[in-house]
Amino acid sequence: MTTGSPHQFVNRMPRYEILSADAMAVLEGGWRRLISEVGVRFDHPEACRLFRAAGQDVDDDGVVRFDPDFVLEQVALAPESFAVRARNPARSLHFGGDHMVFSNVAGPPFVLDGEARREGTHADFERFLMLGHVFDELDSHGGWPCEIDDRPIDSRHLDGARAAWLLSDKPPLGTVFAGEKAEDGMALAAIVFGGRDELERGPVLHGVANVNSPLRYDIAMTDVLLAYTRANQAIVVTPFLLMGAMAPVSVPAALVQQTVEALAGIALAQLVRPGAPVMLGSFLSHTDMQSGSPGFGGPESALGLLCSGQIARRFGLPWRAGGGGLTSSQRADAQAAYEAFNTMLPAFLAGANLVLHATGWLESGLTAGYEKFMIDVEILRVLRAEFTPLLVDEASLAFDAHLEVGHAGHFLGAAHTLERFRECFYRPLLSSTASYERWRRDGSLDTTARAAGLWRAALERYEQPPFDDAIRAEMDEFIERRKRELGD
């Protein structure tokens, strides 16, 4: 197993756990009761067949009422951590333990630069991939950073996957289209890595299977889960729970439901392939009862993160934080910044192993924002520094500096300072400490305006990583053939 990319962040700070032993016991009783008495409905006949064969109670509607101890036995088969190989081995990732994986925004139909919100295009898709490649704070470019509305809907998954493999050598988040499209994605990954057998050796893709909450797996998502697991690719089983819509209006109730839904999917994966690489996914927030819209980045999002991490550790499973950098804001403004921070800092506190949507997420996931991307990169950089344990030893006390400076002196010219001034503090990329006069001379640019300059400059710095010509030809041949078959 690789130890992950040299850039990968290892969170060696303490975990912040807010659920008492009593609370954990109530939640434990809760998921056991819910999974055994109400159960989870699987629409996919293969899932029902597997669970029935394993002795579970499956009724005619596909509702599986589980023996909780059977579920725990299955969950215990899942690895506590696993590697995902990148096409450039230096970019391979470790999922689990203290390692964190940060991934770019994925999925929004719209993009925003400056004031203009519009439908995502192939050019936007490429730009977000390139931005995701340039910054070492991101371990994955996200795979599908925005929709590609200027390409035919039946085949754009091929255009997107091609761009993702060519423009970055970081591991993509696997696209989770169902059926044929999932198979196309797997086929392209096999071409990149030298054949199906290479995929069988271990994951090169990590994809998300969203549960159809409450308490149901539809055929499409179960197909994805089965396809990934059979191909030995990592699957992130994620209940997406907006309390008030897909879950009760209670955080403890939603945590219990999340546990039930995630464990049911993980149990299925372990039935298909004992030891299959899986993650317990969480994506827990609320519905604004006034607007009827989802809300992200408030107290409920943060509490969901803190509790979900603690629960995932209880099951010994690597844990996906729904996201860091989440917000409902329509603009890359103050709300976007404090809500993003209120999901990212809890993801660090709770020890997330995978943080999706870490950069660029806006408007509850409807928009991928360029300036928001840069704000989130800065937030990630701040938090990576903040969650690097302080070295507290005799030398760190700088006693000689005090002997040199004495009472009421100044440390700027002290030998201790001069030896360290370049590296002693976090150096911001976006944040400004400039005096007001200097800031005005520089154009009176607020943070969002400065962010616009930074992402454009980052694109200028982008260099496409090398890609084998023969593999590219094979990939293109496959894509052309598939496009013909799809009628494009």
Add this chain to the structure above:
Amino acid sequence: MTTGSPHQFVNRMPRYEILSADAMAVLEGGWRRLISEVGVRFDHPEACRLFRAAGQDVDDDGVVRFDPDFVLEQVALAPESFAVRARNPARSLHFGGDHMVFSNVAGPPFVLDGEARREGTHADFERFLMLGHVFDELDSHGGWPCEIDDRPIDSRHLDGARAAWLLSDKPPLGTVFAGEKAEDGMALAAIVFGGRDELERGPVLHGVANVNSPLRYDIAMTDVLLAYTRANQAIVVTPFLLMGAMAPVSVPAALVQQTVEALAGIALAQLVRPGAPVMLGSFLSHTDMQSGSPGFGGPESALGLLCSGQIARRFGLPWRAGGGGLTSSQRADAQAAYEAFNTMLPAFLAGANLVLHATGWLESGLTAGYEKFMIDVEILRVLRAEFTPLLVDEASLAFDAHLEVGHAGHFLGAAHTLERFRECFYRPLLSSTASYERWRRDGSLDTTARAAGLWRAALERYEQPPFDDAIRAEMDEFIERRKRELGD
């Protein structure tokens, strides 16, 4: 002792402690060595006399080299918590334990509304006091929210104190002018509370004594400390440490220095009045080595908060977090929001008992911002909800809601939801979850623009609390006499 204002927040969440026992031992050895070998210089002859009489080593320059065990004995005399009475008893505050006190911005020379940064006026001063009064998230209006540049410098402390007592019945942060001005402040407080004897009964003011770091107390600040302590008013002994300027470029070194400086001042207060109400103050951040300016809200600020809280608890002292809501940003923008959040959330995690500058701080303390005030109120509201422990019991699991909704249903119409939809989630004041279309119909206002509307509306809601006519006359008579004496 009062148990504090009914509005006062009690932080019953766990503390996040990042210093190991080994690290704490290194810091313990560090402060003992620094306080005994380098010592702290006191320019005030009375301080030197008191320390000499207590058997400490005081040289001709006023440098006191302490016996660390003597310091601990003095510190042990300080109360673990204390009350500060408000002129309206319902607004009285509890300092210490799990209680948190949040105070408005204090001290900036400039103010910012919208795009216009200008010198603070008496009208601004009054507006910030009124805003500090209106919102229950603030326990104190800050006392001196901005400078009063349109009033004579020699007597504006009287104008400011008058406005503070009249416009709000929350306890003010005591102004920490030295000498005569401190005495004027005390005299006005005595008038408001019915005489000097009333002050002697217990604190009605809490003031900050800033150390002249490194390792020095000048005459003015020592005067404040002595005056407050003799009058039985609470004093917050605060080393203001920008690493690279007043402290070495090392967080552990700065923590040791902060401990030495704060404990020396607290020991002095306890010599003057055993049991004097004091707080261990911290205000630890860094100097940006490129711009030469102070930097707030980055990793060093957050680490300073987390460590300082842990250290204060080791000494059994109530703790002032330097501030929440701190930022170096010139505008109430995204940087202001994420930096504010990165000081406020750590203040909660670290269990601060007093959070100064919680609302309205901009530009490293040079500017009090109206829109920033509203952004910070929202952040405070979010975090007060976030740090309210989840009730996890059988009822919270909403099992009946699952029985009602079943598999793949919707919870919006569930009985459990209908009974709770008004109060089940945090309700934002400033943040928007509106759909894009709705947001555009509402004027496409970003967060800062919405904040501008909210603070203006809050001023409309403001109602001046009642104030006794006779006391007002006595206060005005005193102020007129003092102004004549001061030649205004």
